[in-house]
Ligand SMILES: NC(=O)c1ccc[n+]([C@@H]2O[C@H](COP(=O)([O-])OP(=O)(O)OC[C@H]3O[C@@H](n4cnc5c(N)ncnc54)[C@H](O)[C@@H]3O)[C@@H](O)[C@H]2O)c1
């Protein structure tokens with residue numbers, strides 16, 4: 001490489017790395033994998049070594065990647081917060097160990113190994129045992145002060161208790177969002193139609209930088225600590241520091257290990273390679289650190305990393321598998337996601353049978369053909385992905401994958417908007433998953449609050465044509481008797497791109513055999529979960545023989561199923577088999593197979609297929625088909641559901657309005673609109689102008705409202721709901737006046753009160769002439785401090801010098817006597 005070429009390449013790499021750093025640290029996004037990023041950085045470092053004349057002091061190789069934001073106060077770190085060097089291989093790790101040995105003149109040394117938690121670094125400063133400041137890493141020298149947000153994390157000690165606590169102390173750790181919380185938040189966001197969070201790390205990083213610590217508190221963040229610093233902490237070894245931290249109540253992950261040599265480190269790395277997937281958070285590798293602080297000092301630092309520590313990063317694991325078929329899932333907003341069904345393959349400790357393909361572009365990018373051998377990778381994400389096709393294994397007569405044109409759920413021609421990567425089904429009104437999305441929203445806790453209508457039940461009612469919009473829910477009571485015995489299809493079914501129904505293997509085997517219980521079959525399959533479908537069917541025959549149950553008959557049927565699976569040439573799916581094949585075997589072949597295949601398209605349950613076929617079945621056949629069906633509605637479930645539906649009629653107008661699912665109308669907007677217009681007719685007849693005049697309503701919301709009411713179906717649904725007694729107007733509570741003791745006062749109550757529920761205290765204050773205020777501000781006359789008042793509110797109140805009184809003092813102020821209420 002000539003110096004000119006090097007110079008150009010260095011400039012190019014610098015720009016790329018700066019861009020990805022910006023995305024990663026400021027925007028909480030990633031455009032490339034960590035490995036790809038680290039390779040860019042490594043190339044830059046290599047070139048700068050070779051051509052030191054082009055090394056600029058602000059090169060990303062010399063700086064920690066983060067930065068400070070302008071939203072917070074900043075503080076300087078007493079000890080810089082550095083990066084860690086990376087390795088991805090055993091050789092690199094051994095090379096690091098050699099450098100250490102050389103640096104320490106071959107004296108004895110030990111490593112302390114920890115997991116590299118994938119979250120956000122935080123530095124906590126304690127003085128006299130009290131937490132005074134929490135600061136992000138920022139650019140390594142200076143970070144954002146986010147103390148209030150950090151205090152909402154439950155297991156972060158605000159006061160350290162114990163003996164010999166140093167005057168000043170700094171503790172560092174990694175804030176993370178447990179995977180379970182992450183999944184929960186995303187499930188909620190999906191239900192509300194909000195964009196999903198990309199991964200737990202981004203989510204944690206975005207959360208700690210929120211402006212409202214109340215919102216931070218809702219996201220159950222957690223923290224693992226791994227470092228203690230200070231001039232007089234009184235320890236000389238890292239393991240001692242860790243034990244002190246544990247003793248003082250810091251949450252230290254018990255996954256560490258002290259290793260006497262690099263071989264033990266390698267064992268530690270191996271021992272966590274698979275096990276790491278069982279942890280509550282993502283880790284991206286292992287950090288090994290020299291245990292002795294004096295030795296650390298001897299080894300020193302490079303510009304941005306210590307020479308006494310390094311991170312070993314696990315590479316995303318990959319394996320080869322065969323593409324069996326592609327299914328297309330229709331989301332609650334109509335978005336289509338293709339999913340690859342794969343021959344089972346072991347990957348990162350689990351057996352993978354499916355991988356997301358995201359969208360048509362992805363299939364095109366991969367150049368995927370039917371039956372291709374593909375490379376599957378499991379990185380930080382939970383869902384594995386296909387990274388490449390193994391071209392030399394492509395079957396000679398294979399055809400490229402044709403993306404579907406019609407919705408597998410409702411048959412409507414799909415659309416693809418220019419700005420969107422995903423195809424979507426435009427049939428919002430009648431496409432089952434989209435109806436499901438709307439109804440789930442309508443019954444949601446924050447809307448009509450019908451918690452007796454869970455997803456499974458709603459789906460069953462939609463699939464069997466009992467409901468297709470919110471108004472239909474209130475007709476269910478009249479159809480109570482028909483609901484008895486209705487199938488709830490759970491996860492036991494899958495559909496192909498053509499809408500052909502498949503049933504879970506355990507149900508199929510249960511229905512097809514006699515004298516073997518469902519539990520036995522599930523246990524059997526659990527042991528087989530790493531085998532392919534055909535291997536499983538083979539071992540099942542052996543299992544039948546060994547368990548001596550109706551051997552000839554049962555084995556015969558399973559053999560026949562195996563043959564049919566091959567002959568019928570239907571798409572293959574691990575763990576699921578086509579319903580027509582099973583019904584063909586169970587119904588005594590009354591209909592020929594191609595006909596049956598046709599009839600099983602666009603149907604969602606065995607129950608509905610049988611209704612359509614209208615066959616003559618004897619008792620035994622009926623009994624066996626019944627074994628295929630899933631749970632059914634029982635009398636108790638039905639009355640419980642109807643009760644919930646009836647109770648929902650009491651929900652106030654603002655909740656009903658939110659429940660209607662008008663686009664862009666969240667809970668708050670619904671409240672604003674309900675209070676402003678008081679009833680639905682006024683809202684409906686409001687002009688664009690009227691709407692825009694309301695504080696908090698913009699163009700987009702106003703347009704959505706107009707669009708909603710311009711669709712006749714929506715007005716019909718509202719009319720029907722109204723007929724059933726749903727509230728479409730605000731019922732003004734009659735205000736009782738109790739007294740004037742609080743006249744003109746602005747009051748806030750925080751924490752748990754003994755005499756009042758949340759709404760009651762508001763009413764009580766207003767009834768006595770006062771005004772209830774929702775947020776801490778300097779305009780408040782006083783705050784009623786309940787039990788467990790949030791620490792961040794308290795802090796803010798103190799800062800503003802606000803008066804705080806207890807609940808008893810408050811009652812005394814109003815009544816003169818707390819018992820009078
Ligand atoms: N994909 C991208 O676009 C992109 C962009 C920027 C950075 N990155 C990745 O992010 C990585 C992070 O870079 P970095 O400088 O933030 O961190 P780093 O890899 O240099 O490691 C330092 C950080 O590790 C964390 N850590 C977790 N567990 C630890 C433990 N037990 N002991 C000590 N530290 C621990 C701390 O937060 C610390 O700040 C890079 O290696 C790179 O792969 C990716």
Ligand SMILES: [Zn+2]
Pocket residue numbers: 330407408409410411412425426427431432
């Ligand atoms: Zn559809």
